[in-house]
Amino acid sequence: MPGREENASTRTFCEFFAGIGLVRSGLEPSGWDCTYANDIDPKKREIYERNFGDHDAYDERDVWNTEEVVSRIEDRPFLATASFPCIDLSLAGNWRGLEGAHSSSFFGFTQVVEALGEQxxxxxxxxxxxxxxxxxxxNDFRNAAKELARLGYWLDAFVINAKSFVPQSRPRVFIVGVHESIESEQLVRQADCSVWDRWLMELDRYPSLRPSSLSEIMRTTELPGTGWVATPIKPPEQKSYKLSNFVDTDDSQDWWEEEARDKHFNMLSDLHRKVVEDHMAARVEMLGTGYRRKRNGSTKLEVRFDGVAGCLRTPRGGSARQIVVHIKDGQFRVRWMSPREYARLQGVSRFRLLENDRQMLFGFGDAVCVPVISWIDKCVLSPLYEECSNANLVG
Ligand SMILES: C[S@@+](CC[C@H](N)C(=O)[O-])C[C@H]1O[C@@H](n2cnc3c(N)ncnc32)[C@H](O)[C@@H]1O
Structure with a gap:
């Protein structure tokens, strides 16, 4: 940022598609210093600034404004993060892929990286x-990988599900790009024939990290100029947790009145209604979360009682907001999940909330799960930073 001190930290990063700043929340505790954040959404900016108070760093410019974006980035950031829009990579965006109006902004990001040149x-x-x-x-993943390789990055990729850390099922794929200037001993490179077997071994070692859909792409996609690497990571250890520590069950919550409650009871599938009725009859406490879904022309309440909430989403339409279902003392009750509960399930229980619930739910539904980012930092990013720092390759 303009005005940064001469001896400022070299453990710096720029966050693209910064949203409400949960990537930053995951990186800052280990000493990363955010020097630039970019996102076009003024409502997310408001949330970001409530939490980070950083009025200068947040640039609300469209990432496609390459020249202006580049002019805002001072010095050489050690890391750039980009959790670009996902909508076109799903049914919701009709699988338009990286040619879709939103997800194509990935190339807006790579255009900035290219224009940064020596930086x-x-x-x-x-x-x-x-x-x-x-x-x-x-092909979208292959093309994205080739584009990063063209810019001089060796690539690793893996899948992590947030449910290893918090009771939320949120599988996400991550790509780590390591610039060709880094001579790390921690990386097993694909290109070196002497370690080809080791690279393949790393690739297949943990199918939860690199499922067949991913390892197949890595095995069969040639990257121009660079190649694939494998960081020798193990899947995260499963944390033990209780959904009831993340979702409130006390009487002071906004439980719905009888009419809405009965309506939702009737939306349960036969199987779930039976489970609920059995627990009510046995007066056994049970906590679940669910979504309303259109199935064959009628609306169903699809709940899960396995102690893990479904993936938080942005509340576009009534079907994308999570509903809490609680059975206690033979009673069935339901309500919307609150922004505070969304925050806990994203791993930031103390995040400052704005009063507008919808704004907060949009922010959290789009965001990353913080402990996942911290884990990637601890296992991959910080070790590489330390190695470069020891080799005087920072700044
Ligand atoms: C998946 S969200 C990222 C959320 C973020 N990682 C967080 O933790 O809050 C994608 C973000 O990209 C932003 N975005 C979409 N198109 C953009 C563009 N052309 N330029 C800059 N930001 C854009 C959206 O406003 C949205 O906040």
């Missing part, structure tokens, strides 16, 4: 939904 970040972290792996038969 290109040493590391890049990309995040998106796992639909990225299958969108247009995997």
């Amino acid at each position: 290109r970040p040493r590391l890049i972290l990309i995040e998106n939904v796992t639909g990225f792996l299958t969108s247009r038969k995997g």
